[in-house]
């Protein structure tokens with residue numbers, strides 16, 4: 025076939041690198057047999073790289089003055105990305121100001137590498153050899169009848185869906201929100217519609233999966249981030265096939281699955297921060313993105329929580345979202361009693377034993393005597409442990425990042441939580457003691473925790489994290505057994521689930537944990553919850569700290585007394601008189617919301633203003649200073665005093681790159697398209713400066 029010049033075809037291809045797309049020649053052998061949009065292709069890149077990318081569009085506008093390479097291979101017969109997905113990717117790229125390449129990396133499992141597909145074929149071949157899967161085979165349970173209060177709420181949701189696309193279900197813990205979701209899901213599945221049920225990562229436990237599996241059996245697919253690329257690819261392909269799962273129970277990244285006929289999106293624990301992807305780009309909020317996804321399908325969204333985020337509650341009050349309340353707990357289980365203990369007072373009277381007040385010890389002893397269980401909560405942030413030289417106070421820091429190294433007692437190592445740098449605890453302090461000649465360099469470092477080490481450690485462990493609480497228990501309660509759940513003990517999903525199941529089987533009396541213990545867990549035998557220190561959360565330098573403390577502590581409190589007896593929550597604080605503490609103990613969300621909203625309005629914070637952080641990164645601290653100031657000035661010519669900064673963020677260097685942050689406060693009615701265009705124009709100006717060659721600029725829209 026002869027090809028005429030005007031019939032030469034070009035393809036814009038998204039590659040897994042931080043750019044939108046690159047134009048390639050479509051070789052004559054491939055045209056014009058079919059439209060390649062949405063198909064994966066293999067292309068050469070630069071001098072000797074080869075990438076797999078996705079064809080965004082095919083056209084015949086020859087780009088000017090660019091050297092053109094040819095597509096090497098087309099991997100798919102049929103598109104693997106459908107039109108709705110493209111629209112959704114583009115929305116994410118636009119709204120979160122990030123390149124399409126980044127969105128594709130999140131949107132396609134493992135960039136759908138060909139080697140994974142080989143593994144997938146192998147695994148499905150093996151499975152076919154086994155039992156013959158029938159649909160619904162696992163569905164054993166029928167629906168539980170709803171209580172009158174739940175029926176009313178259900179009716180409210182259905183009525184709200186007639187006029188509103190998004191509805192908030194504001195129901196106290198244990199009111200049966202999940203039961204209502206199950207009924208709703210069932211209705212949509214019966215109509216032949218697909219449902220997406222989103223949960224935060226740590227709330228997606230075996231408990232909830234089993235509960236839904238009983239009702240929906242094989243119609244449900246589960247999708248979480250600890251899956252291998254092959255497992256994710258398997259679900260992805262199934263969703264694109266003629267027989268997709270009708271229900272997906274998944275974490276934030278499941279919004280990128282291909283849907284065909286989405287009718288309902290449920291976002292449970294909508295207030296959860298972990299719905300926001302912080303790193304890497306795209307820094308999207310799965311709740312907000314899922315609302316957009318639902319909108320593209322004409323589907324409805326139900327947001328559920330006991331403690332709404334201000335953003336959502338604000339929209340519900342303005343009647344942009346529908347609002348349904350559920351104030352009764354199932355079987356009228358009583359809410360726990362929350363008692364405040366003033367630790368300032370107790371400390372003054374020298375009554376504190378370590379981190380424990382007499383009242384907390386008494387309540388815990390009572391529970392132990394009755395063979396009941398206890399949860400102790402300690403906020404994670406600001407509580408990682410480190411070591412300090414006994415002589416000079418020197419603390420080891422990460423050589424690549426601006427943070428102290430975290431102590432891991434069990435392995436006698438120090439780790440950077442930002443870049444993963446790990447080192448053994450040094451044998452001597454490099455700051456005040458030059459390497460002692462008597463110690464050969466190969467000598468194993470003395471573990472800090474060991475009481476009987478040959479060489480006494482020159483370092484003192486510092487920190488009051490969950491580990492320290494665990495250490496104090498044996499002195500206070502001789503025979504009590506403990507389990508600890510935090511980032512160290514529950515690194516993997518398996519470890520996390522084991523701790524939960526061990527505690528549920530009463531293999532330990534006391535569970536000590538961070539935020540992780542607050543999520544959707546049902547323990548029948550927990551009668552006392554101790555919050556060791558409410559102040560660290562309240563005092564975080566963040567305009568959301570009160571909102572978050574209220575949310576977290578209400579959720580923790582909800583773990584107490586879920587069975588027959590009301591639970592007891594002991595809340596220790598140095599600011600016993602603060603309004604926020606009273607609002608938490610009385611569960612007075614409305615008062616908390618009202619007072620906080622006044623401040624938000626006054627200081628131009630969300631939900632009254634939209635925040636955009638502009639980050640600049642560079643190896644050279646001084647040059648970066650100069651560039652950040654320059655960019656700030658350029659932004660001010662357009663945005664005026666809506667620009668704040670530049671500042672050094674709390675962690676001002678990560679992986680050897682220095683960081684500066686500029687903040688933009690934008691009126692909510694401003695056009696996000698215009699804002700993005702202005703930002704990108706200034707970014708281009710900056711990056712075309714000869715001195716700014718390796719300057720990296722990125723954005724965090726609606727940061728959390």
Ligand code: ADP
Nearest residue numbers: 168169170171196197198199200201202203354
């Ligand atoms: P929430 O999601 O609001 O925290 P759940 O749906 O988990 O509440 O309900 C709390 C407990 O009460 C669960 O163990 C659930 O099985 C039970 N429950 C709630 N509603 C019903 C119902 N209508 N019939 C039977 N059990 C119910």
Ligand code: ZN
Nearest residue numbers: 422425440443
């Ligand atoms: Zn580091």
Ligand code: ZN
Nearest residue numbers: 413416453456
């Ligand atoms: Zn020292």
